[in-house]
Amino acid sequence: MARWQLHDLLGESDVASIVIKESEAEGQEARKFLEDVRAAFPQVLRVVKTRQVTHSVLNHLIDYIQNCEKIGLLEEKEMLHLHDAVQTDFKKLLRCPPLVKIPKMSDLISVHPLFGALPSSVSAPLQGSTQETVKLCGLTLYKEGFKPNGIWLISNGVVKWTIKSIKNKHSLHPAFTHGSTLGLYEVLSGKSNICDMITDSVVLCFFVEREKILSVLSLDPSLEDFLWQESAIVLVKLLLPQIFEKIALQDLRALVSERSIMKLYIRGETIEVPQHSIGFLLEGFIKIQGAEELVASPAALLPSHGSLIFESLKSSGITGASFSYQGSRYQVETRARVIIFDMAAFEADCTLQRSSWISPSADRPHRSLGREPRGLMSWPENFYNPRQHNQIPEGIDRQANSLSAKAMHLSIYGSMVKYQMVH
Structure with a gap:
């Protein structure tokens, strides 16, 4: 309205044009801010709109x-009386x-x-030293190559x-949302x-x-295993985005909790990385059996030729990436920590997609892995079946596995949150 009034007052002039363009730019900035708030703080946007609508109606x-x-x-007199009531x-x-709220x-x-x-005895002291902050769009949490100074929840x-x-050339949606823990791998490994x-x-x-995070490691070995498992959730998306960014965060947690094995190896x-699996070297050094090249952490250990996973990676051109190595057997050179994911469900999904391309069926809609509407919680049906996966994977501490299972349920269901009234 102000721009139209200014245009009517000054007509076509350089001054009016400059002011109107500035106003339009600031309007776009305000609109972008409200869109950001819609995603991060919907309750704030709801109140802002309520006030705007109420003011407009009056x-x-x-x-x-x-x-x-x-x-x-x-x-x-009647008009003045009603006018006073509205005022x-x-x-x-x-x-x-x-x-x-x-x-x-x-x-x-x-x-x-x-x-x-985390157990309350561990989480309570950590919460006391946790810094809450609100970051606007476009701010850097941490930069590549710098030493980590903490983690971001x-x-x-x-x-x-x-x-x-x-350069993210293999990633379509290089993003992390609510429930993510960023920087944990770097803190645990000591890497940049x-x-x-x-x-x-x-x-x-x-x-x-x-x-504060490192102090937790000495409390219980199961806590250390749990933190390494949590760090892998972000790491796999960074190293192999074309595979793991298709999988929702809650599905990834189910993958870690129900279909992964994490082990420590000595020199x-x-x-061994089975054909239907993908391994990730979290710490240490290894060599591909029969080769002299030294593989340093972090690294993705791809399955051998013939695997549907390897073929899909090969077609995308990722097999030559600096973080990825291919081989069925690796020789440990130093103490190494490796987590291996059973990707049988993913390979089955690839097979289903290929068969649907050959003979599509309109009567049986196919929902592929990780293609839930983003931002909505859904049960990770492709990974978790309590009747099929009631055994604790070999190589993972029982307590660490239960912590990962609890994190998975929190990621899926959340919790009933109490609210407080603030201006």
Whole structure:
């Protein structure tokens, strides 16, 4: 409205054009901000809209009352009486605006899969040293190549990643959303940050210092195993995005909890990667059996030729990437930690897709792995079946596995959150 009035007042002029363009740019910025808020804090946007709509309705009501007086439907005294009543409502709106129902910070962090799965004796001291922060769009959480100083727990919002060495050329949606734990692998391994992490919306997150996380490792070996499993959830998306970014976060947690084996190997031992599996070297050094090339962590250990997984990776051109190696057997050169994922469900899904291309069926819709509507919680049906997977995988501590299972359930179901009223 202001731009139209300015145009009517000044007409076609350079001054009016400059001011209108600035106004349009700021309007776009405000609209983008509200879209970010819609994703990160929908309750705030709901209150903003409520106030705007209420204010607009009251303004229209005043105009309507005045118009009724002009055309003779209301006498002046009646018009003034109704006008005062509307002004009273205006004052109520200013003095007692709608309140935003924001979850308590303690509740938000307690339902984060990482913190929520930890025993209270461990999570309580960590929560006391956790820094809550809100980041605007376009801010950097950490940069590639720098030493990690802590981890970031994403409660709401979207964070994008980029790796200079592979330039995201194999990733369509390089993003992490609520429930993600960023920087954990770098803290545990002591390596420099693998990628840049930049906010892609308004983000509500929690920061935990590196020393606080490392202090947990000495409390219980199962906690260390659990943290390494959690770090793998983000790592696999960074190293093999064309496979794992198709899988929703809750499905990845189910994959870690129900279809993975994590083991520690010592020098001289042999690591085998079955055809239907993908391994990830989390720490240490290994060699492909029969080759002299030294493989350093982090690295993706791809299955051998003939596997549907390998063929799909080969067709995308990823098999020559700096983080990826192919072989069925590896010789351990130093103490090494490896997690291996059973990707049989993924290969079955690939087979189903190929058969559907050959003989599509309109009567039986096919829903492929990880193609749930983004942002909605769904049960990871392709991975988790309690009757089929009631055995704890060999190589994973029983307590660590139960922690991963708890994190998976928190990721899927969340929790009932108490609210507090704030302005």
